[in-house]
Amino acid sequence: MSIIMAFIIGGSICVIGQLFMDLTKPGITSGHILVGYITAGAFLSAVGLYQPLIDLGGAGATIPLSGFGHTLAQGAIQGVESEGILGAFSGGVAATAGGITAAIVFGYFAAVLFNPKK
């Protein structure tokens, strides 16, 4: 059941991005989409609208980049509650540190191992 919900919610979140790319002005690139999702996810999470989506869709809501934004927002909120102002600065990054570090390190090693094809 969790797998079906992940498919439906994850697919739907991606379709919203596709509609942005196809219907809004030309020049909406992947960079814009990524920025839009992480920011939208963070603010939706802050007002309490993203958690219900995760309860419903599981990985369908956490794997899209808006889920990354959610983790950043919740990290900052929890950071503030436990450590005050320092937590506002460290909480979000701490909560997402694993993913960001993984991306950098895998990116580096991919560059060592692979060449652009063709």
Added chain:
Amino acid sequence: MTAVKKKGSQTLMMADPPYIASWASIVGPKESEGPWVKDFDLIMEDYLWEEASWEKTETKMLRETIKLALSNQNLQPQDAELLLAGDLLNQIISSSFAAREINIPFLGLYGACSTMAESMVLGSLLIDGGYFERVVASASSHHYTAERQFRFPSEQGVQKVPSSQWTATAAGAVVLQKSGTGPRITSVTIGKVVDMGQNDGANMGGAMAPAAADTIKTHFQDTGKVSDYYDLIVTGDLGAVGMTLLGELFIQEGVMPTPNFSDCGVLLYDGLQGVDSGGSGCGCSACMLAGPLLRKMQNGEINRLLFVATGALMSPISTYQGESIPGIAHAVAIENI
């Protein structure tokens, strides 16, 4: 007061039309899958051609094309007196680095994808002016050097839209001479920069079509020729979308060159190669001219050709700053006379 060899506002007439005595083209793997494979001099099997980077490959393509064009008349690079070349990369490194090894006087040009026409315009003027006997005019582009400079890394998952074009991996060179045999350049029309406020980087044909329309219309006004004078009017790299737009502009402007009108970007690939609107890049018009089109002129299938290479003169910086995309087009009239 009008200069002796100038006709109308922008067209320069050759008193002693220079010959296109020989030519050559080198294309990449994708271009070789199109309809013209037998008309190119050399096909690269991959995008690196035994070089360490795509930029080095593009330099090699341009250098070898220039050498091939000369060797098609059994000439060496030092037999040419001047090299005119351009490409799409920052500081036109492909051309400068190719010239470093050709070792003859060199003028580097930038006209984006109109460069092949720009180099032929200048080359023919320098010869007709009596300054040189033999000039090489050339241009190149490489799909992956252009993509990484203007768009995205090659491995990034990007969805192309139907109006986008595929930058050709190709180089073309022509040897222009005061004497010899071959098709001759009878007149050239130097285009103006035309900007109709287009800013869609995925629709370059739409940005360049007004410039092509302006240059072609001016060419006919200046020379007083009827619009079916040429067997073929061929634009550089408008692609299917740009070519349709140019057709509409022709109707508006009262020029009617159809059906003897086509576009190198539409011709270079066949419809099934996933290039959306068609080919683009300096090499697109350069290899189509210095390959299939001049071959057809040599065979007498085409006797009068108006070659109108088109360029989009934006940079990644101007795009980020929200500038629209200015277009340019130069026309070169090539005739068997």
Added chain:
Amino acid sequence: MGPKSEELLKNAQQEEYHHLVNRVKPKPPILQNCIWAFIVGGLICVIGQIIMNYLLNIGLNKVDAGSLTSIIMIFLGALLTGLGLYDDLGQKAGAGSIVPITGFANAIVASAIEFKREGYIFGVGARIFSIAGPTLVFGFVASVLIGLIRLIMIS
């Protein structure tokens, strides 16, 4: 004709040409793109869900399982990019392969591989975030702003 009316005429011509371009320009196949985005995006999330379920089953807590799932998905995105498969997927799937965290990994890894030829420091190191960097900038700014707003609310 004064400079003002010339400008008006030019604007009108540009406007007219803009309409012509919009009429001629082929539209993207929106329905087909959306179906692809839905299926590919959905399937990527399903892979994430399977990994997550497995990690929860072997006894990880929810937070750790979530983090580890992200890391594994980033690894998969990086691997497919390195093997030269992710760009082909992206051509079909559009937002379906951009929006999931594998798309974020693709943006980073594609840049890293692309600029390798300019060296490891100013090529890979400097350019690795050429596309994904803005995502982190806006993500971090949003995160800190949310934290500060929260701080004001609770104090």
